Amino acid sequence: MSEQQLTAPPMAKERYSSRTRWLTNIGLVLVSLFFAVPFLWIVAAAFDGDAGKYIPWPNQPTLDNFRYLFDERDVGRALRNSLFVSVSAMVLATVLASLAGFALSRLRFRHKTYVVYAVLLLYAIPIAATMVALYDLADRLDFIDTFHGLILAQTAMILPFLIWLMKGFYDGLPRYLDEAAAMDGRSTWRAWFEILLPLSKTGLAITAGFAFTAAWSEVLLVIIMITQQDKATLPLQFFFAADGGRNAEVTAALGVLYLAPVLLLFLILRRWMVRSLITSTRGL
């Protein structure tokens, strides 16, 4: 008996056969292709003079699709509208979610777990079910065709998830930090603002990232609340282009403009967004 067998054998490394390695690689390639190839098509189509053939690279490379969108379809205005609405919703949602998340993290009352779950359960009320009610509400509040109405509605829609995320961040910052600050004579507000907020900077950035992504992509509330051409946002323009669908290459170009900002933001924030999701779910 050799001495090696008596000690604990090192795992994995020795038994990792080249066959398993190859199978794993093939699996990874298939997964990557399935998830990434659709994006290659839309990018290729956007820069193609005739995307009717759906080939994986541009047949007649051109920028005409984008030129047409800006010259004839007023996409510049839609982009500005979208940017204004999404950034406003992002700021508002991040502020409200961090306040509510802080409160939910620090408040003590019976059945708190149920309230936290209930916030998440608001997602069980899909907009599809409440569309007419939302229209009626927006109509009563004179929110139709206003940006502030749209901003409030979009903020509300992403709030449950963001509150839950921010609560996770504040749960990770121990209570004694702000309690000690409060004992030094600060108010709860100042303790939050001066001690906790600087510590949750990453959390705020991630929350803002999720908020912007959600608000930028959201189209249903825009369909419900915006009727005027000059108030249209990019998601709305894309919705009508894709729904009526005539020339695929122009719609594809619009789709690329729709996707580009969130893609960029995502590539920057990816690592933190992923990690924050994991830590927040551990708290449940």
Added chain:
Amino acid sequence: MSAPAVNWPADAEVAPPIKKRKGEQRPYIVAITPAAILLSAFFIFPALWVIYTSTTSLSLTNFSAGAQFVGLDNYRRLWDNPDFWKFVKNTVVFTIGAAMIGQTLGGLLIALLIHHAQIHKHKLAPVAFTAVLLGWICPPTLAGFIWGGIFDYRNGMLNTALTTVHMPRIDMLGDYPMLAVILVESWRGLAFALIIFLGGLQSIPNQVYEAASIDGATSWMRFKDQTLPAMRHVISLVLLVTTITTIGSFLMILILTNGDPAYATETIALHAYHQAFTLFDIGYGASLSVVMLLISLIFALFYLRLARASEQ
């Protein structure tokens, strides 16, 4: 916690919580109020509105005059409508296919693959991970449009690829429309499941597996006896979230098939949307929405019980 680089000691390790005096919770209640108002206005109020309206004969023709209370008449009409049962069936198939099989089971399998690849330092592991995450940021309408281009019978990417390798064309949207929408919904939503599952897998200490393989456990036994029980809580959470989002999701279907052919992919959510835009029979449409709310809530409560049970 991704924010601070500092590893703060837990509250319990340092000091017992300070006893709160009466009224000291007030700032927290003020902090939560704006969010509570917005959530009530845009979630609770519309839900109550829909429930109330479903018992009236509200429609465009009597909007200003005021609607009559009709009790459960709208629900009776729903019950008697053969199409309604088709929508229910479609919703159930779509939810089981996309949420439970596609996103949860598919997400678990891909998570196991990527976790395995990460342990063995495959260079492709981060590539595959990022690729899956891409689907997640794709807005639903865009996903519908892109996959419409892929599934197109005459010129679609899929059939172009199939004919180049001399295989017969597939009419996905005509012959297998439900499979097509399930596939696309899974493509779009799988990232959430993957992230949560990867987090769960990474939190299982390695010693657990090492101990098991010293006992001579095969990988399947290790998966069944160690991984799965450790992941129970995480799995029920993913089931909860994917099911809720899938039941309410219809924009992708709207663009990809619009419920066609012959209502084969018309789910309750999509039909509620179609119904809302006729605005003719609002009370009737509201009863449809209530059914959808009920299905979502039943699923949600069921999984919450499951999650709580696994905690004990």
